[in-house]
Amino acid sequence: MNSRAVDHVETVLRSQGEESETKLIHVARNSLGDLRQRLDQQSHRFALVSVTQLTRDASARPNIPADLNRIKPPPKPPIFHGREDLVQTIVDLLLKDETCRVPLLGAGGIGKTALVTTILNDERVKKKFGENVFFLSCESLVSASGIILALASALGLQQDAGARQAVIHYFSSFKYVLLALDNFETTWDSDDRAEVEALLAELAAVSPQSLFVTMRGALRPAGVDWTDCILDTLDPLSLDAARRMWMRIAKKVDSKLDDLLRLLDGLPLAIMLMAQQGQVLSSSELLTAYTEERTSLLSQGAAGRLTSLEVSIELSLNSRTMQAEPNARKLLSVLCLLPDGIPMLQLNHMLPSMPHAGRSVRVLLHAALAVNKAGRISTLSPIREFMLQKYPPEDADVADTRAHFTGLPQLMDRLNGPKTEALDILLAEFGNMNTVFLHFWRDSPGPDAVEGLLEATLNLAQFSVLTGCGDCMLLLRTASISLDGTGNRQGAAQCLQSMGNALPVLKNRYSEAMEKLEEAKATFEAIGNRWGAAECTQRMGDVLRMQNRYEEAMEKLEEAKATFESIGNREGVAQCVRRMGDVLYMWSRYEEATEKFEEAKVAFQAIGSHGQVALCCKVLAEVFMAQHKTAQAQSLLHQAIDIFTSIGLLEEVHYCRSLWDELQGPRGLWAPARRLFRRLRGRPHS
Ligand SMILES: Nc1ncnc2c1ncn2[C@@H]1O[C@H](COP(=O)(O)OP(=O)(O)O)[C@@H](O)[C@H]1O
Ligand SMILES: [Mg+2]
CATH class of the missing domain: 1.10.8 (Helicase, Ruva Protein; domain 3)
Structure with missing residues (x-):
């Protein structure tokens, strides 16, 4: 809006052409008055937004606790008959000293999942592998990164570009490990097949690990030396x-x-x-x-x-029970949109136009068309596929479902604080949101829906970057193509920008990120959105910093700062200066870094952006600590703690207190090493 206001003044000035100077000055003064008023409103908005923004900044990631339950094997099926020999053969293989890699193939419903869960729950297997048996359902994962991030977040490991190494390292650290990837066909059938096969090969090569993959169809993924004796599809039951x-x-x-x-x-x-x-x-x-x-x-x-x-x-x-409750089939069709199912308690809220949803659930469970897994109702994928093809959900139900899920990313505004209900909901519904939005974009959303869907998509992508809980690349790519196709270049560029934001953090793909940001920037420039262009340039500075290309990073940040200055965006200017401080800090040019952080701090103070002021204090304290300037560091930590406390960012308060303790304690090797590690990971503020 700032850039629009400035552009407006420019347009007015140009439109005056050869008119008399007096008139020009008069009009310009009015326009400038208008501009000032709008800028004032904007700076007020910035002050409000900056605190929210702070919670969305990668520097303030919500703390996602490990949740092993997400990758613990389901209990063994209560009913399981036949396949005794096969179970025995596989268990024998698992009990041997060498690892095994088993593909369980066959049609949907032939019993792959039931077989693998029976084996994982076998007493002899449990005795050998103990707690180190993991089961990941890949039904809503559409890329190799999706698998890695799902594992990393459940295991409580690093959830960024280093996640893959962390996961491999984790599995390598046990004497025996067993990993089952269920419904692997979803991930394998994606655009990302080459990457997915490379990841599988890497997982299969982890020496103490045995691997199961269940897949619809008869084809095995390439690149893995599968154990010879079980390569065919599962036989039908006798x-x-x-x-x-x-x-x-x-x-x-x-x-x-x-x-x-x-x-x-x-x-x-x-x-x-x-x-x-x-x-x-x-x-x-x-x-x-x-x-x-x-x-x-x-x-x-x-x-x-x-x-x-x-x-x-x-x-x-x-069947008679299903016919007696016509909404049950409607509900089943809706369930088919959601690979992760729905919590029963959410049904009425999610589908306000469907009466008696509870009764429909009971009917579906009774007909065995749906299952209840820990309070979430879902359906098996072969049924889902059949229904989507033959009985796709009705428009009104699709609309309800979409409305429900596009509303969820707004919960991001409630992510402040240590562990919130909003965070739990977003984590639990991530796969569903990703899938629902993807279908929505593929379905050519009408003009009324696009704005809300785009906002939800961008928010979800930002959430995935903050939490490392999943991969939104396919979603963003699809959205960008759809938007471009309807001439919405601004929206398409925003999606590219979001990809550029996520790629380095989630996937370590720096050059690709730079390409996306360049492309987004060019579009923003072409449509006169200088703010967007400056944001892209700023992010390129970050990406270059992550690659330790400090000189180039500084150039980009200078360029972004100049653009922000020219459109009067003080927040943007301050952010660039702070980022320059980050670069100089990592470059070990402490005095210049100090100057930049001081300058940014003043700039943030001037626009009332308290959270950012506190972040500057915190990082300044770190710079002083790196130079053993204890008194200055203490004073800044004081300031940071006061501000963080007043705005309720308790995680940051804890972090500053831990820095404070480092200052008090003996100056061992550990504290500077930790800071160095943080810097090498490219996140000096986290
Ligand atoms: N050997 C078996 N004995 C009894 N029930 C089985 C057996 N195998 C599968 N089932 C049941 O059949 C249904 C489909 O099996 P599932 O393992 O989900 O198939 P897939 O994973 O191949 O799609 C499930 O309800 C499952 O409990
Ligand atoms: Mg299955």
């Missing part, structure tokens, strides 16, 4: 195993059961869906219903070979 499975669920048997089971091709998911109905219907009734359903599907033009799973799902959808 008739005997299918019968036992049926008995456990339906609890009754009759003469037609075998005929029915033969139709189900030994596919456990199909058997389970039918057995659920077998509780109320006889096998003969189901057999007739199955044949009718199949014929009816074929007459409706069902393409290709109709699988037993497709017929079984249809039958379940048409």
Whole structure:
């Protein structure tokens, strides 16, 4: 808006052309008065925004506690029949001294997940691997980084560009480790396949680690020396195993059961869906219903070979309980948009236009079309795929779901403080948001929706950078393409800018980040958004600093500062000066760094940006500590602690207190080493 105001003055001045000087001065004075008023409003806004911004600055990452529960294996399936030999073979392999790498392949619903969880819960396996058995569902992960970040965040490891090394190092540190990557096809089928295979090869090469990958289909990922004995797709269940499975669920048997089971091709998911109905219907009734359903599907033009799973799902959808509660099918269709499911307690809030959602959930659970995992209701991926193809959610439900999820990133404004409910929600819903937004962009959102969706997308991307909880690259790329296609160059450039912000932090990809920022900057310049252009230049300075290219970094920051100055953006100027201080500090040019931080501090003071003033005090204290200037350091820490306390940034208060303790304690090797480590990681403020 500042740049718009200045541009307005320029336009007015130019439009006067050869007019008399008096008129020109008069008009210019009015316009400048207008400009001053707008700038005043803006600086007030900046003062407010800067504190919020501070919480979004990579310098103030929310502290994400490790949560091993996210990668602990699910309990073993309560019902599991057949495959005794296969389980024995794999367990024997695992118990050997050498590591094994097993791909479990086959159609959706054939029982890959059930098999792997049975093995991971085997007593002999548990005895050997102890706590070091990890299970990651890849259903909402669309890149290699997504896998790494999910592991790193659950394990409480570093969640930035160093995450990959940290994860590999973590797994290497045990005598025995077992890692299972479930639904790996989602990640493997993404644009990122080469990277995903490279990561898998790296994980497979970790010496003490055995690896399982479950994947839909018959193809194994390349690059891994898979253990020879189990390379084929999983066999269907034998008739005997299918019968036992049926008995456990339906609890009754009759003469037609075998005929029915033969139709189900030994596919456990199909058997389970039918057995659920077998509780109320006889096998003969189901057999007739199955044949009718199949014929009816074929007459409706069902393409290709109709699988037993497709017929079984249809039958379940048409069952009496499902028919009695029409909203249940609607709800199932909505669930299919959400790979991570929904907390039951959120249902009414999320789908206000769907009455009796609780009743629908019960019906879906009863028909075994949905499962309840720790209070979240979700559906298995083969069912999800079928539904999305055949019964996609209705427009109104899609709209409700999108509205709910596009609203969630606003919770970022509530991330202040140590551990908040907002943080828990954002972490739990990250995969869903990523997926919902991705579909939304692919669906060519209308002009009314674009603004909100873009804001949510950018916020989510920023959250992923702050927390390292996941990867938004595909989302940003898709959004940028969609926006470009509709001529929204500003939006497209914002997405590129966001990619440029994230790439160095999450992926260590500096040159790619520079390219994106250059491209975004060029677009911002072309459409006259100098503020955006200056932000990109500033970020390029950061990226160069991260690569220890200090001279070039200073040049970029000077350039950005000049642009911010020319559009009167005092916040931007102060940020550039502070960043120059960062560069000089890392360059060990302490006196010049001190000057820059002092200058930035004054500039932030002038615009009332208290949090930033405190950050300057903190880093100045560090610079003084590096030079053993204890008294100055103490005084600045005092100031920083006072301000951080007054604005409630308790994490920062703790950090400053720890610096204070370092100053009091014996000057051992540890404290300077820690600071050096922080600097090498390129985040002098964190
Ligand atoms: N051997 C088995 N015995 C009994 N039920 C099984 C068996 N294998 C799978 N199931 C059940 O069938 C359904 C689909 O199995 P799942 O492992 O999710 O398939 P996949 O992972 O191959 O898509 C699940 O409800 C599961 O509990
Ligand atoms: Mg599975």
